[in-house]
Amino acid sequence: MQSASSPVAIFRKNWRSHASMGLAINVIVAIVGVLLARLLGSLTQVALARLMNLSDFGMYTTLYSLLGPVVMITSMGLDTWLLRQGGSPEDLESVISQVFMLRFLATGALMVVAIVVLLVSGKTSLELPIIFAALGLTFELLLTTAHTALRAQNRSRAAALLQVVVPGLTIVLTLALWNIYTPLLTATGYRLLADAFGVGLLLWLLRLSFQRLRWTPRRLWGMIGQARAYFAADLLSSVALKADLTMVAFMIGAVGAGIYSPTLLIINTTFLVPAVAWQVLLPVISAQQPSSRGFRWTVGLAVAGSVLYGLFWAAAFWWGSGLIIDLVLRAQYREAVPLLQIMCLIPLFKSLNFCSAMVMVARDDQVLRTKLLAVGSVVNVVANAIFIPLFGLAGAAWVNLATEIILLIAYSGGAWVSLRRSA
Numbered sequence: 001m002q003s004a005s006s007p008v009a010i011f012r013k014n015w016r017s018h019a020s021m022g023l024a025i026n027v028i029v030a031i032v033g034v035l036l037a038r039l040l041g042s043l044t045q046v047a048l049a050r051l052m053n054l055s056d057f058g059m060y061t062t063l064y065s066l067l068g069p070v071v072m073i074t075s076m077g078l079d080t081w082l083l084r085q086g087g088s089p090e091d092l093e094s095v096i097s098q099v100f101m102l103r104f105l106a107t108g109a110l111m112v113v114a115i116v117v118l119l120v121s122g123k124t125s126l127e128l129p130i131i132f133a134a135l136g137l138t139f140e141l142l143l144t145t146a147h148t149a150l151r152a153q154n155r156s157r158a159a160a161l162l163q164v165v166v167p168g169l170t171i172v173l174t175l176a177l178w179n180i181y182t183p184l185l186t187a188t189g190y191r192l193l194a195d196a197f198g199v200g201l202l203l204w205l206l207r208l209s210f211q212r213l214r215w216t217p218r219r220l221w222g223m224i225g226q227a228r229a230y231f232a233a234d235l236l237s238s239v240a241l242k243a244d245l246t247m248v249a250f251m252i253g254a255v256g257a258g259i260y261s262p263t264l265l266i267i268n269t270t271f272l273v274p275a276v277a278w279q280v281l282l283p284v285i286s287a288q289q290p291s292s293r294g295f296r297w298t299v300g301l302a303v304a305g306s307v308l309y310g311l312f313w314a315a316a317f318w319w320g321s322g323l324i325i326d327l328v329l330r331a332q333y334r335e336a337v338p339l340l341q342i343m344c345l346i347p348l349f350k351s352l353n354f355c356s357a358m359v360m361v362a363r364d365d366q367v368l369r370t371k372l373l374a375v376g377s378v379v380n381v382v383a384n385a386i387f388i389p390l391f392g393l394a395g396a397a398w399v400n401l402a403t404e405i406i407l408l409i410a411y412s413g414g415a416w417v418s419l420r421r422s423a
Contacts, residue, residue, distance in 0.1 A: 029156045029157050029160050030151065030156045030159065030160060030279070031276055031279050031280065032160065033156070033159060033160025033161075033163045033164060034160075034163065034275070034276075034279075035272060035275075035276055036160075036163070036164045037163040037164055037166075037167055038269075038272055038275075039269075039272065040164065040167035040168050040170075040171055041167045042265060042268075042269045043171055044167060044170050044171045044174060045261075045262070045265050046262075046265070046328055046329070047171060047174055047175060048060065048174065048187055049258075049261075049262050049265075049329050049330075049333065050329060050330055051174070051178055051180075051183065052183045052184075052187065053183075053332070054255060054258045054259070054332050054333070055254060055255060055258065056183045056184050057258045057261075058253070058254035058255045058256070058257045058258025058259070058261075059129075059184055059254040059258075060129075060184055060187050060188070061245070061249060061254070061257040061258055061261040062249040062253070062254045062257045063129060063130055063133040063188070064133055064137065065242075065245050065246045065248075065249040065250075065257060065261075066114075066118060066246065066249055066250060067111070067114055067115075067118075067130075067133055067134055067137055068137070068242055068246055069114075069246065070107065070110045070111055070114050070134075070137070071107070071137055071140075071141050072242070073106075073110065096149045096152070096153075096206065099145055099149070100142065100145060100149075103141060103142060103145055104138075104142065107137075107138045107141055107142075108138060111134040111135075111137070111138055114134065115130055115131065115134050118130060128185060129184050129185055129188045132185075132188035132189055132191070132192045133188050133191075133192075135192055135195075136188065136191050136192040136195045139192070139195035139196060139198065139199050140166075140195055142199060142202065143162065143166060143195065143198050143199065143202060146159075146162055146202035146205070146206060147159045147162060147163055149206060150162065150205065150206070155205075158205050161201075162198060162201055162202060162205065165197070165198060165201060166194050166195060166197070166198035167194070169193075169194040169197055169198075170190060170191055170194040173190040173193065173194060174186075174187070174190050177190070243377070243380050243381050243384060244260075244264075244380065244384050244396045244399065244400055245257065245260060245261060245264060247381075247384045247385065247388055247396070248260045248388060248393065248396050251388050251389060252388065252392060252393065256392070256393055259333060259335050259336050259339070259393060260336075260339065260393050260396060260397075262325075262328075262329050262333055262336055263336040263339045263340050263343070263397070264400075266317075266324065266328060266340060267317075267340070267343050267346055267347065270313050270347040270350075271347070271350055273309060273351075274306065274309070274350060274351045274354040275354070277302065277305070277354065278354050278357075278358055281298060281302055281358060282358050282361060282362060284298055285298050285299060285358065285359070285362045286361075286362040289422070290363070290419050290422045299355065299358075299359060302355045302358070303352065303355050305351075306348070306351035306352050306354065306355055307348065307351075307352070309347070309348075309351055310345070310347045310348025310349070310350075310351045310352070311348060313344070313347040313348070314344045314345050314347065314348055316344075317340050317341060317343070317344035317347075318341055318344045321337045321338075321340040321341050321344075322334070322337050324340065325337055325340065335393075338394065338397075339393055339394065339397045342394065342397040342398055342401060343397050343400055343401055345401060345404075346400065346401055346404050349401075349404040349405060349407070349408045350404060352408055352411075352412075353404070353407050353408055353411045355415075356408075356411035356412050356414060356415040357369055357411055357415075359415040359418055359419065360411070360414050360415055360418045363418040363419070363421065363422050365414065365417075365418040365421070368414050368417065368418065369411075369414060372407070372410040372411060372413075372414050373407070375406065375407075375410055376403050376406055376407040376410065379402075379403055379406055380399060380400075380403045383399040383402065383403070384396060384399050387399050
């Protein structure tokens with residue numbers, strides 16, 4: 001009996017090892033894909049800022065910023081909802097096709113309205129670039145849905161490929177085929193071309209899902225109802241991250257957006273390391289009890305690392321902001337130096353907020369996190385509406401810093417409450 005059961009035991013052990021290794025590889029591929037995509041996107045923005053003059057780059061930023069609220073609304077929380085779906089492969093394929101259908105219809109309709117509003121309001125008179133920008137953002141929303149759908153199918157490699165190819169193609173086209181005579185049309189056109197290539201790739205990668213495409217309005221409304229909680233969380237997150245730039249573009253104009261956008265780009269690039277640490281450490285602490293030594297050590301090391309990392313960037317941005325602006329951008333962006341100094345502590349607070357959010361999510365307190373995020377989002381919008389007209393770009397920078405401090409206090413309290421509930 002023992003000899004007969006030994007092969008079975010060996011097979012089970014090998015199968016578990018193989019499954020664990022496969023899961024680890026998928027996680028690594030997903031993290032690398034996200035990291036490379038964000039890095040390539042940041043490099044593209046830097047390249048555009050250096051290739052275009054301040055006015056053109058500001059108009060480029062303004063176009064995408066003012067159309068951005070359409071993407072915030074039509075996201076509808078469906079990406080997060082899609083990741084939470086289970087069931088048979090057939091059900092998942094049908095859900096994916098329904099999400100794409102709903103996204104495409106909603107985004108297309110609202111983009112048409114947004115284009116008309118922008119042209120009538122006089123915020124821009126550039127018909128072709130704004131159409132390119134609207135189509136590009138529509139395609140990018142569909143690409144985001146494709147990334148989520150591929151992960152829901154446990155196809156992390158395909159998702160990483162799709163994430164990296166589009167920004168990679170954008171920066172290659174921008175650097176290799178730049179046209180100095182029509183910079184705005186060139187920038188929006190190349191971005192749209194890369195997005196269109198990505199949509200073609202996603203159609204091939206998800207071809208089996210689209211074969212099951214069915215138009216069922218009742219189910220579409222049901223999906224919206226099920227995803228409303230995720231919609232609130234995603235919308236609040238987008239508002240907290242993008243409201244300041246959108247309001248700068250609307251209230252100050254293209255030149256102000258052209259100065260503020262690269263500053264945000266530099267600050268936001270520092271979030272890559274905490275974001276990767278989040279994805280690596282979250283599964284680790286989720287599998288441990290808060291009272292365990294491993295949990296305390298992991299969270300403690302994350303906090304200590306966040307403090308050191310944040311202080312490094314605070315010092316770099318405070319004393320070396322001029323050098324950083326000159327190296328990354330050009331002398332015409334020198335007005336961004338004081339903005340970078342104002343926001344120098346944001347990487348520190350953001351890193352610590354990642355730690356607190358990680359604790360709340362690990363303890364299944366996503367609802368609490370959403371409520372706290374709502375506080376920061378409301379403060380951000382209201383404060384920007386007050387201080388941008390009074391103090392201009394400096395007001396937006398101070399509001400950005402204050403929002404992160406408020407979130408630090410709220411998230412720290414939320415993490416403490418989560419740990420007390422688990423005790």
